[in-house]
Amino acid sequence: MTDTVIPLTTKKDWTSDQEVRWCPGCGDYGILLAVQTLMPELGVKLENAVFVSGIGCSSRFPYYMNTYGVHSIHGRAPAIATGVAVARPDLDVWVITGDGDALSIGGNHLIHALRRNVNLTILLFNNRIYGLTKGQYSPTSEIGKVTKSTPMGSIDHPFSPLALALGAEASFVARTHDLDRKHMMETFRAAHAHRGAAFVEILQNCNVFNDGAFDELTGRKVRGEMMIDLHHGEPITFGEDAHAGVVMGSDGHLRIVEVADVGLEAILRHDAHRADPSLAFALSRLSADEPGSSTATWSPTPFGVFRDVERPDYGTMVGAQLAEASSKKGPGDLRALLQSAGTWQVG
Amino acid sequence: MTDTEERKSAPETISRVVVRFAGDSGDGMQLTGDRFTSASAMFGNDLSTLPDFPAEIRAPAGTVNGVSSFQVHISDHDITTPGDAPSVLVAMNPAALKADLGRLEQGGLLIVNRDSFVERDLAKVGYESNPLDDDSLSDYRVVEVPMTSLTIEATASLGVKPRDAERSKNFFALGMISWLFSRPRESTLDWISTRFKDDLIRASNTAAFNAGYHFGETTELFDHPFQVESAHMPPGEYTNITGNVALAWGLVAAGQLAKLPVFLGSYPITPASDILHELSKSKHFGVRTVQAEDEIAAAGMALGAAFAGHLGVTTTSGPGLALKSETLSLAVSLELPMLLIDIQRGGPSTGLPTKTEAADLNIAMYGRHSEAPLPIVAAYSPSHCFHAAIEAARIALKYRTPVILLSDGYIANGSEPWLLPDVDSLPDISVSFQEEFNHVAPDGTDEYWPYLRDPETLARPWAIPGTPGLMHRIGGLEKEDGSGDINYTPANHEKMVHLRAAKIAGIAADIPPAEVVGDADADVCILGWGSTWAAIDAAVQRTRRRGLKVAWVHLVHVSPLPPNLGELLRSFPKVLVPELNLGQLCRIVRAEFLIDAQAVSKVQGLPFTSIELEDAIEAALGITETAGRREGAA
Numbered sequence: 001m002t003d004t005v006i007p008l009t010t011k012k013d014w015t016s017d018q019e020v021r022w023c024p025g026c027g028d029y030g031i032l033l034a035v036q037t038l039m040p041e042l043g044v045k046l047e048n049a050v051f052v053s054g055i056g057c058s059s060r061f062p063y064y065m066n067t068y069g070v071h072s073i074h075g076r077a078p079a080i081a082t083g084v085a086v087a088r089p090d091l092d093v094w095v096i097t098g099d100g101d102a103l104s105i106g107g108n109h110l111i112h113a114l115r116r117n118v119n120l121t122i123l124l125f126n127n128r129i130y131g132l133t134k135g136q137y138s139p140t141s142e143i144g145k146v147t148k149s150t151p152m153g154s155i156d157h158p159f160s161p162l163a164l165a166l167g168a169e170a171s172f173v174a175r176t177h178d179l180d181r182k183h184m185m186e187t188f189r190a191a192h193a194h195r196g197a198a199f200v201e202i203l204q205n206c207n208v209f210n211d212g213a214f215d216e217l218t219g220r221k222v223r224g225e226m227m228i229d230l231h232h233g234e235p236i237t238f239g240e241d242a243h244a245g246v247v248m249g250s251d252g253h254l255r256i257v258e259v260a261d262v263g264l265e266a267i268l269r270h271d272a273h274r275a276d277p278s279l280a281f282a283l284s285r286l287s288a289d290e291p292g293s294s295t296a297t298w299s300p301t302p303f304g305v306f307r308d309v310e311r312p313d314y315g316t317m318v319g320a321q322l323a324e325a326s327s328k329k330g331p332g333d334l335r336a337l338l339q340s341a342g343t344w345q346v347g
Numbered sequence: 348m349t350d351t352e353e354r355k356s357a358p359e360t361i362s363r364v365v366v367r368f369a370g371d372s373g374d375g376m377q378l379t380g381d382r383f384t385s386a387s388a389m390f391g392n393d394l395s396t397l398p399d400f401p402a403e404i405r406a407p408a409g410t411v412n413g414v415s416s417f418q419v420h421i422s423d424h425d426i427t428t429p430g431d432a433p434s435v436l437v438a439m440n441p442a443a444l445k446a447d448l449g450r451l452e453q454g455g456l457l458i459v460n461r462d463s464f465v466e467r468d469l470a471k472v473g474y475e476s477n478p479l480d481d482d483s484l485s486d487y488r489v490v491e492v493p494m495t496s497l498t499i500e501a502t503a504s505l506g507v508k509p510r511d512a513e514r515s516k517n518f519f520a521l522g523m524i525s526w527l528f529s530r531p532r533e534s535t536l537d538w539i540s541t542r543f544k545d546d547l548i549r550a551s552n553t554a555a556f557n558a559g560y561h562f563g564e565t566t567e568l569f570d571h572p573f574q575v576e577s578a579h580m581p582p583g584e585y586t587n588i589t590g591n592v593a594l595a596w597g598l599v600a601a602g603q604l605a606k607l608p609v610f611l612g613s614y615p616i617t618p619a620s621d622i623l624h625e626l627s628k629s630k631h632f633g634v635r636t637v638q639a640e641d642e643i644a645a646a647g648m649a650l651g652a653a654f655a656g657h658l659g660v661t662t663t664s665g666p667g668l669a670l671k672s673e674t675l676s677l678a679v680s681l682e683l684p685m686l687l688i689d690i691q692r693g694g695p696s697t698g699l700p701t702k703t704e705a706a707d708l709n710i711a712m713y714g715r716h717s718e719a720p721l722p723i724v725a726a727y728s729p730s731h732c733f734h735a736a737i738e739a740a741r742i743a744l745k746y747r748t749p750v751i752l753l754s755d756g757y758i759a760n761g762s763e764p765w766l767l768p769d770v771d772s773l774p775d776i777s778v779s780f781q782e783e784f785n786h787v788a789p790d791g792t793d794e795y796w797p798y799l800r801d802p803e804t805l806a807r808p809w810a811i812p813g814t815p816g817l818m819h820r821i822g823g824l825e826k827e828d829g830s831g832d833i834n835y836t837p838a839n840h841e842k843m844v845h846l847r848a849a850k851i852a853g854i855a856a857d858i859p860p861a862e863v864v865g866d867a868d869a870d871v872c873i874l875g876w877g878s879t880w881a882a883i884d885a886a887v888q889r890t891r892r893r894g895l896k897v898a899w900v901h902l903v904h905v906s907p908l909p910p911n912l913g914e915l916l917r918s919f920p921k922v923l924v925p926e927l928n929l930g931q932l933c934r935i936v937r938a939e940f941l942i943d944a945q946a947v948s949k950v951q952g953l954p955f956t957s958i959e960l961e962d963a964i965e966a967a968l969g970i971t972e973t974a975g976r977r978e979g980a981a
Contacts, residue, residue: 334770
């Protein structure tokens with residue numbers, strides 16, 4: 001459907017006049033380019049898009065988009081964006097956030113925006129480090145991470161952003177990475193098409209404070225054997241000639257096998273539209289470095305849309321209650337309101 | 348007719364009475380007081396109420412901690428306070444007697460539920476002997492009524508179990524007091540019949556109410572009933588209103604007058620939650636309410652809605668205000684209109700959640716990082732909350748600034764009759780959104796500058812998403828004056844800090860000047876703000892009636908202060924500032940105007956009584972003789 005839209009705008013229209021101030025080589029540039037390139041294809045008017053961010057390197061993003069935007073408070077972007085989206089369901093509201101912003105200081109707002117299914121497209125730039133404050137560990141940093149605030153290594157157990165989002169009843173959950181513009185654009189397009197809260201984790205390299213964090217996963221030489229591309233309705237296979245695949249064992253756990261050993265029929269078929277989130281959750285745990293391990297030991301990791309189910313969005317439901325109240329009670333009459341608790345006449 | 352009946356048929360007319368209903372949290376005292384208030388309001392009395400209840404939903408039954416009281420002052424003339432000392436105390440159990448006897452005036456009428464004065468209940472609150480049987484209550488006129496057993500008897504024929512019947516005893520008490528003060532029965536009976544859907548409960552409450560009423564009439568425990576004539580109030584249509592409902596209605600009105608949808612982000616907190624409840628019922632006015640995940644989110648949502656072109660509001664109490672502080676600072680920086688409503692309560696921390704205090708002035712004034720001034724409006728009575736909400740919205744919208752509106756637990760839950768305003772006379776507070784470019788770039792292209800200010804108000808334009816061409820980004824980083832682009836240069840930051848301060852200071856020219864009530868040549872001036880209004884009003888009236896020269900200035904706008912305030916205060920030899928805190932406004936006026944203002948403080952979780960303020964006025968004037976002055980109290 002989106003393919004038939006004749007772009008009314010160009011990438012240039014979506015680019016603001018502000019000088020981009022990220023460090024040279026930062027993964028954020030690629031993400032910005034993907035979004036600016038995609039927006040004309042989505043058929044959204046410049047004036048109807050709102051980008052809301054919190055605090056952190058990624059949160060400078062709205063300044064570079066020629067749309068409406070708010071660079072807000074650390075962690076609070078989902079709450080402020082909820083205000084925008086519930087007040088104005090006609091707008092196209094995006095939240096730009098990072099692993100510290102969304103998962104640490106703003107964890108509460110993120111899970112509740114997802115639970116309510118507010119019509120937001122949430123892009124979480126996960127670089128597993130605090131960049132703007134110059135290199136402390138984040139809620140997604142691996143155990144043992146040595147940073148300025150953890151000279152003996154981090155002892156904090158990390159979050160899986162996708163598992164967290166699924167636990168918070170997110171209706172759309174996806175993962176992409178900063179080195180593949182096409183994959184990012186496809187993922188963002190699907191997220192944007194989803195009415196309700198769409199959550200996208202973007203693995204993003206911080207070349208100053210956590211350089212190469214995802215090299216063993218998304219590096220051009222290794223990604224073929226390390227990245228599992230999820231496609232709805234298709235068997236979950238990966239690697240050269242799709243030699244490897246994912247099966248569910250009799251114990252309910254997902255395992256990676258050689259397709260030749262088990263046969264294609266035995267390979268798990270991806271179903272992003274399944275109401276029950278347990279498959280999406282299991283896939284979210286089939287992931288890079290097992291939480292708890294002291295080194296970044298990567299295993300093949302799923303990318304793409306994990307979950308995409310329909311559920312009424314919050315702003316629409318709020319609007320529906322307003323309409324229902326008006327049809328039942330008639331439009332508000334201030335004089336009648338003041339008389340509603342009973343009155344008496346003097347004189 | 349017997350003599351007794353003749354005697355009883357002629358009520359004694361009195362000008363005012365203060366009745367206090369006190370019982371266990373589960374005894375329904377708030378409801379009883381509320382119904383007595385409504386019947387009195389419908390009858391045409393002026394009145395003022397003070398609900399006083401514990402923070403626990405159900406504290407252990409029969410304990411002093413679990414006592415819930417409701418005080419109502421009804422009068423045939425204009426009154427503002429719920430009364431200093433009740434002249435009638437209804438005590439449903441020993442705990443209520445223990446908790447509230449000290450408030451009853453000497454010689455006052457004490458009506459007790461005899462059935463509850465048994466050993467177990469007495470022991471719970473530490474009475475070693477039954478106070479009804481010793482002489483400890485000899486200073487009062489004690490009327491013992493076995494309310495529980497009479498209620499059980501009255502409802503027995505309905506088939507109500509004694510245990511359930513007992514729950515109707517508050518209606519027995521209400522019936523008795525309704526007779527004692529000659530309240531028409533109809534409004535309460537009508538209310539019972541519509542309020543209780545369960546047939547048996549409705550019948551039981553009706554029977555108990557009638558039984559209480561007839562009990563007063565037929566027994567000789569009371570000499571005669573009393574009558575408080577209707578007050579000579581200005582003609583018009585009245586309703587009885589609490590501060591929180593008035594505030595919610597004021598917000599609905601503000602939306603209508605501004606022609607903007609209202610958006611409330613709120614997190615439940617005592618004593619502010621009723622505003623959320625009331626606004627949640629106003630969806631047909633286009634009011635959106637979101638019960639947020641926390642106080643911070645509630646403020647964030649309101650600010651987001653403001654960016655999107657709504658009248659963004661968040662409601663809270665002290666602890667929530669602390670949490671919203673960072674969002675207020677962002678709103679100051681974004682220069683967007685937003686209302687924060689703080690229903691103050693006793694603190695710090697959880698403090699006294701159900702009791703009143705007015706000690707959030709400091710945090711309202713100064714509780715933000717860096718230089719982040721904002722206007723503060725303070726409501727002074729339940730009905731004033733309506734107008735204060737509209738005024739706070741007017742300032743927020745016109746000056747594109749967050750505004751804090753202060754109310755407190757006393758006026759939030761207290762009620763008074765309110766002469767309904769003429770809806771057509773309410774002010775137009777609408778503002779225009781920016782829809783055109785407002786600047787030309789050096790290369791000749793039209794552009795939008797989000798921080799190009801109105802030279803008069805210093806307010807910036809408000810362009811909302813959806814407006815073609817005016818796309819712009821704003822944020823917490825310092826902005827260049829005019830263009831709104833990020834700018835860290837020293838001179839620009841200093842300019843912006845001064846501009847934001849000047850914008851707020853300039854509002855002083857757009858608010859009414861401070862006015863003096865009382866004597867222009869007074870020996871002492873009372874400076875008040877907020878809910879102290881009622882007690883100050885009574886104290887000033889009484890001291891002036893006795894010939895003392897007293898003036899009174901009451902502030903609605905606490906920030907910025909009215910421009911003539913310093914000059915006005917300097918014209919009096921003495922300035923007293925009564926506050927339910929340790930002198931927060933007092934310190935502000937001392938610092939602002941270099942005057943020797945003196946604080947009068949009370950921090951007991953209770954409003955001032957007028958007597959306390961009368962004492963303070965006399966002390967300031969060096970008067971120590973107080974004998975007899977309490978005659979004819981207002």
